[in-house]
Amino acid sequence: MKFFLKKFLDLIPTLLGISLICFFIIRLIPGDPVLNLVGERGVDPVRYAEMKHNLGLDLPIIQQFWFFVKNACMGNLGTSIVSNNSVWAEFIERFPATFELGMFSLFFATIIGIPLGIYAALKRNSFFDYFLMGTSLIGYSMPIFWWGLILILLFSVKLGLTPVSGRIELTYDIPVMTGLYLIDTLQSAVVKAEGFAPFWSAIKHLILPAIALGTIPLAVIARMTRSSMLEVLGEDYIRTARAKGMNKTRIVYIHALRNALVPIVTTLALLFGSIITGAILTETIFSWPGIGKWIVQSITSRDYPVIQGGVLIISFIIVMTNIIVDVIYYFLNPKMR
Amino acid sequence: MKTTVLFFLFVSNLALTTAQAKSFVYCSEGSPSSFNPQLVTDGTSTNATAQVIYNNLVAFEPGSTKIIPQLATSWDISKDKLVYTFTLRKGVKFHTTKYFTPTRDFNATDVVFSVDRQRVKTHPFHDVSGGKYEYFDGMEMGKTIKEIKVLDPYKVQFVLNTPDATFLANMAMSFMGILSEEYGSKLMAANKKSDMDTMPVGTGLFVFQSYAKDSVIKYTANPQYWGQHGNIDKLIFAITPDANVRHQKLKTGECQFANEPAPADIPEMQKNPKLTVMKDAGLNVGYLALNVTKKPFDNLLVRQAVNHALNKKSYIDAIYMGNAVIAKNPLPPTIWSYSDAIKDYEYSVEKAKALLAKAGYPNGFETDMWTLPVARPYNPNGKKMGELMQADLAKVGIKVRLQTYDWPTYLKKASQGEHSMLQMGWTGDNGDPDNFLNTLLGCGAVKAGSNYSKWCDQKFNKAVVDAKVQTDIKKRTALYKDAQKIFKEQAPWVTIAHSTVFKAMAKNVKGYKIDPLGHDLFTFLVIE
Numbered sequence: 001m002k003f004f005l006k007k008f009l010d011l012i013p014t015l016l017g018i019s020l021i022c023f024f025i026i027r028l029i030p031g032d033p034v035l036n037l038v039g040e041r042g043v044d045p046v047r048y049a050e051m052k053h054n055l056g057l058d059l060p061i062i063q064q065f066w067f068f069v070k071n072a073c074m075g076n077l078g079t080s081i082v083s084n085n086s087v088w089a090e091f092i093e094r095f096p097a098t099f100e101l102g103m104f105s106l107f108f109a110t111i112i113g114i115p116l117g118i119y120a121a122l123k124r125n126s127f128f129d130y131f132l133m134g135t136s137l138i139g140y141s142m143p144i145f146w147w148g149l150i151l152i153l154l155f156s157v158k159l160g161l162t163p164v165s166g167r168i169e170l171t172y173d174i175p176v177m178t179g180l181y182l183i184d185t186l187q188s189a190v191v192k193a194e195g196f197a198p199f200w201s202a203i204k205h206l207i208l209p210a211i212a213l214g215t216i217p218l219a220v221i222a223r224m225t226r227s228s229m230l231e232v233l234g235e236d237y238i239r240t241a242r243a244k245g246m247n248k249t250r251i252v253y254i255h256a257l258r259n260a261l262v263p264i265v266t267t268l269a270l271l272f273g274s275i276i277t278g279a280i281l282t283e284t285i286f287s288w289p290g291i292g293k294w295i296v297q298s299i300t301s302r303d304y305p306v307i308q309g310g311v312l313i314i315s316f317i318i319v320m321t322n323i324i325v326d327v328i329y330y331f332l333n334p335k336m337r
Numbered sequence: 338m339k340t341t342v343l344f345f346l347f348v349s350n351l352a353l354t355t356a357q358a359k360s361f362v363y364c365s366e367g368s369p370s371s372f373n374p375q376l377v378t379d380g381t382s383t384n385a386t387a388q389v390i391y392n393n394l395v396a397f398e399p400g401s402t403k404i405i406p407q408l409a410t411s412w413d414i415s416k417d418k419l420v421y422t423f424t425l426r427k428g429v430k431f432h433t434t435k436y437f438t439p440t441r442d443f444n445a446t447d448v449v450f451s452v453d454r455q456r457v458k459t460h461p462f463h464d465v466s467g468g469k470y471e472y473f474d475g476m477e478m479g480k481t482i483k484e485i486k487v488l489d490p491y492k493v494q495f496v497l498n499t500p501d502a503t504f505l506a507n508m509a510m511s512f513m514g515i516l517s518e519e520y521g522s523k524l525m526a527a528n529k530k531s532d533m534d535t536m537p538v539g540t541g542l543f544v545f546q547s548y549a550k551d552s553v554i555k556y557t558a559n560p561q562y563w564g565q566h567g568n569i570d571k572l573i574f575a576i577t578p579d580a581n582v583r584h585q586k587l588k589t590g591e592c593q594f595a596n597e598p599a600p601a602d603i604p605e606m607q608k609n610p611k612l613t614v615m616k617d618a619g620l621n622v623g624y625l626a627l628n629v630t631k632k633p634f635d636n637l638l639v640r641q642a643v644n645h646a647l648n649k650k651s652y653i654d655a656i657y658m659g660n661a662v663i664a665k666n667p668l669p670p671t672i673w674s675y676s677d678a679i680k681d682y683e684y685s686v687e688k689a690k691a692l693l694a695k696a697g698y699p700n701g702f703e704t705d706m707w708t709l710p711v712a713r714p715y716n717p718n719g720k721k722m723g724e725l726m727q728a729d730l731a732k733v734g735i736k737v738r739l740q741t742y743d744w745p746t747y748l749k750k751a752s753q754g755e756h757s758m759l760q761m762g763w764t765g766d767n768g769d770p771d772n773f774l775n776t777l778l779g780c781g782a783v784k785a786g787s788n789y790s791k792w793c794d795q796k797f798n799k800a801v802v803d804a805k806v807q808t809d810i811k812k813r814t815a816l817y818k819d820a821q822k823i824f825k826e827q828a829p830w831v832t833i834a835h836s837t838v839f840k841a842m843a844k845n846v847k848g849y850k851i852d853p854l855g856h857d858l859f860t861f862l863v864i865e
Contacts, residue, residue, distance in 0.1 A: 029743070030742060030743055030745070030746040031743050031744070031745035031746050032745050032746075032749060033745075035745040035748050035749050036744070036745045036748075044784055044785045044786060047474070051469070054469070079467075082370050083370050083371065084371070084376075084466045084467035090550075093550045094550060094551065097552075149581060149582075152582065152585055153585070156585065156589055157585050157588055157589060160589070163589075163591060164582060164585045164586045164589055164591055165575075165577055165582050165586060165591075166552070166553070166575060166577075166591070167549075167552060170360075170362060170553060170555075170573050170575060171360070173546075173547065173555070284578050284579055285579055285582060286582075287552070287575070287576060287577040287578060287579070287582065289549065289550055289551035289552035289576070290551075293551060293578065294551070302745060
């Protein structure tokens with residue numbers, strides 16, 4: 001219990017530190033939200049001062065930070081300079097799209113990556129092993145933007161199998177319940193009106209972006225599984241199990257895999273962070289309405305409240321994921337208890 | 338696994354091949370920041386609001402900058418040019434939507450409501466949704482309009498502080514769209530004022546249905562629309578930020594219109610028999626501003642020498658890929674009063690050298706040039722253009738250091754006049770020559786920050802200020818032609834190019850006209 005409590009207490013300085021760094025870094029980037037709004041037109045000094053004042057940007061920077069922290073503690077992350085909506089409302093409207101895509105790509109990466117890694121470990125130094133490790137190196141260093149466009153050209157334009165971009169066929173109007181289209185399209189009202197077509201459409205739209213986003217995690221997971229399996233397979237208890245004549249499948253899938261999974265779970269949690277960064281590019285190519293595109297847009301327009309608030313929420317999610325992983329660890333590995 | 342995926346694809350392909358008739362999918366490049374045209378200044382938001390949902394009292398004739406009646410059927414200008422009386426169209430209905438059912442037709446109170454929200458600081462809606470009316474303020478409408486009088490429900494009068502010939506053109510701009518006062522009162526009573534800007538109600542051809550953030554906007558045709566229109570039943574904006582992806586979607590038929598095609602994609606699009614590519618000279622100008630408050634550009638001979646030294650033809654070929662015309666005036670050729678009689682400084686190293694020698698710089702000098710940090714239609718690649726210019730200027734002995742900043746900083750430092758030579762450009766707002774000549778080169782613009790040469794020539798300024806007050810178009814034309822002559826002699830800029838605008842659409846889309854103001858008009862489109 002003490003273990004969990006400590007983990008949660010660690011959250012506070014982490015988030016405060018992230019906010020502090022983020023808050024000052026975005027103000028170090030040259031550029032000014034007001035001037036960005038007016039563009040080539042220019043603005044006279046009086047009007048400029050007025051606009052700055054309206055946004056609260058004329059206050060001393062320490063005071064601005066204090067207001068941000070104070071409001072954030074009360075659950076108010078501020079209002080976007082560009083859209084005038086609250087940052088939380090902007091975030092929550094977009095997050096399900098990123099979450100759905102991220103989960104789908106991690107799922108894709110895991111169900112393909114783990115078996116490949118196990119197989120490579122079992123056939124160590126075979127042609128397959130070398131081939132797989134070579135390909136995974138390519139996958140790991142794949143430029144996502146290029147890869148996404150190649151996927152579109154091949155699967156959508158040449159073969160006509162998948163749509164180019166978007167989340168669902170434009171003719172459907174899906175009432176928002178969770179924001180996850182794979183769930184919302186199964187609402188009884190939708191199924192009654194359109195059958196399962198919207199659901200398939202959502203899946204079809206997910207495939208290419210999930211491959212693009214899942215490629216790097218797939219490579220990482222395959223390599224990680226291989227090395228982790230190799231390490232475990234060399235352990236004494238595996239030798240003992242073998243010596244007493246235990247069934248090979250049982251050794252690999254029960255004794256070895258369970259222990260090999262521990263570092264893989266950690267990797268998965270770390271990959272969650274990289275999924276969010278990868279989402280920035282993937283969402284732009286596939287016109288995916290998620291938070292990656294939102295944050296990038298807010299940086300170019302110097303929308304300070306969105307950058308601060310958005311980064312804070314995302315860090316919170318990543319830190320929370322890590323805590324959850326620690327908990328899973330706790331149950332997976334008796335040594336931790 | 339593979340077979341399952343293929344099976345899914347197969348099943349879904351079968352299920353999804355039935356498309357809706359007469360729906361038009363527009364692949365737009367970004368998300369609107371609001372659904373109220375008063376609150377936005379960017380083309381993306383204007384396309385999604387003013388061009389589809391709203392009407393103005395007067396409008397630009399599609400394909401030109403001529404002013405035509407829209408919600409006003411006629412107007413009358415007093416002798417002193419201070420009073421504009423508009424007669425309003427009868428029987429115009431506001432949209433009936435899921436969230437609002439109008440009980441009365443459009444009338445003068447809607448006009449007052451729409452303008453006063455932006456103009457009057459105490460208006461109940463003034464501070465709603467941030468209360469920033471950049472365009473209204475930027476065009477100085479608050480200073481122009483003295484008061485608005487309702488004479489009867491179908492007659493409304495605008496009284497101006499000073500005569501202003503650009504007033505009508507401003508009235509046709511997106512931010513002067515007419516909102517429903519009745520809807521406003523209803524929202525005020527329900528204490529949901531900000532819905533005005535997210536759940537729009539207008540009189541335009543398209544009725545707002547839904548918006549999934551950063552993804553899709555849906556509209557349906559207004560069955561009660563008052564005017565002529567094409568045959569689109571459903572208008573869908575598919576927000577697709579990447580230009581290459583928009584091209585692919587156009588190819589696969591996922592959209593019928595791709596906004597802002599990438600210049601590199603144009604040749605392939607032109608070869609595709611399923612697509613139509615239209616082009617027109619844009620309402621823009623790319624230029625090099627010479628800061629006349631800094632040495633040696635305070636010297637007219639030096640400015641003229643720089644004009645002779647730059648080989649504009651090579652920039653058109655290398656930077657714009659031929660998709661531009663050489664600019665000799667600050668005005669683009671599509672605007673009335675463009676002076677074709679002006680002779681440009683021809684490219685000549687000898688003449689440039691001679692002028693420099695005469696100015697007292699026989700061996701040239703050292704200076705800096707700021708290169709545009711963002712890609713704009715009027716200058717797609719500032720850095721590369723800077724390198725070409727640097728090479729050209731080196732030939733006449735001018736050593737140029739290239740530098741740049743990120744866009745907001747660039748604008749700020751340039752407004753303060755920290756540069757010597759500056760790449761800049763402009764896209765017109767309302768098609769009026771004033772919007773180029775006065776906004777970019779008038780003495781008032783030095784203080785306002787949009788005159789990047791800091792050039793304040795009394796003769797030029799008198800011409801453009803007089804022309805703004807004058808409503809007789811012949812007299813205005815004469816004044817603007819004089820102004821262009823003075824500009825050319827004084828050479829505060831090197832005018833570089835007017836870039837070509839491209840529009841790419843499916844073959845079966847007919848009736849599209851390129852708007853010189855850069856927006857996309859859907860009202861008269863016909864899908865065959």
